[in-house]
Amino acid sequence: MLEIRSLRKAYGDTVALDDLSLTVRPGEVFGFVGQNGAGKTTTMRIVLGVLAADSGEVHWDGRPMDAAARLRTGYMPEERGLYPKMRVRDQLVYLARLHGSSAPDARRSTDELLAALGLEERADSRIEALSLGNQQRVQLAAALVHDPELLVLDEPFSGLDPVGVDALAATLRTRVDRGVPVLFSSHQLDLVERLCDSVGIVKAGRVVAEGSVGALRQQGRARRLRVRTPDAAWAQGLPGVLVLSRDGDAQLLELADDVDDQTVLDAARRSGPVHEFAPVLPSLTELFREVVAA
């Protein structure tokens, strides 16, 4: 289990982290989201010891994270870091060895990852000759090649096409199923919603919302209703009710804060039969906007 407790970090007058805490459990994929400059990269760098916190602690398996634990962590840094002139397979074997893998393990793991990430044909290419998306795949392979116990990935999906996203997600899933916790940052909230067990929304260096995507959506303001009635005219001009869209006999309505949904139901029923009347939970993107704007 990765526990990040009360991290604080300032760069001169800029407070990057302001009492940031979060926990990633075994076999959990934790999506770390927040606006540009919210503090995600700073947190990850502190976890990996690239940067020192002003105060606070990072614990792995109940003990302060040390150099040995960091060697068993897979890290994909924001600034990426491959040797452009080196060939893909040589690079991965080298990095695995650097993290303590035996030569046979390094070669086996490299070949497995090249196959899983669709890179077999590029195994003997120099990194600099690869497309950005393929460099990104190699970067992920580099984070995984020493069979780490923990994964910390800074925007691993940026720049990947949908096939690349699926390959990466499936490869991560094999590690998660073995109990590896994954902390990753992303601005692609649809992906975060699809892939993560838990999400932490960070704002100005603090986690302001945390939980499973389902639980967070339940907590959000469900002020939208999907209503199906044969006659749609009843919703027009209803005080505090905005018709967002209409599709056949279905309407998507948004209610002002002070409008009781039962009043809306009464109005719908007065128009005739009501075939559907359901709250629509906010998406993670809507929730993000709500939380970040608050």
Ligand SMILES: Nc1ncnc2c1ncn2[C@@H]1O[C@H](COP(=O)(O)OP(=O)(O)OP(=O)(O)O)[C@@H](O)[C@H]1O
């Ligand atoms: N080396 C640095 N020197 C000065 N300020 C920095 C430095 N690195 C980060 N900051 C500041 O710290 C804050 C947090 O930055 P950080 O890179 O952690 O955010 P982020 O959430 O990863 O953003 P993004 O989504 O844009 O990658 C920002 O205000 C940023 O400008």
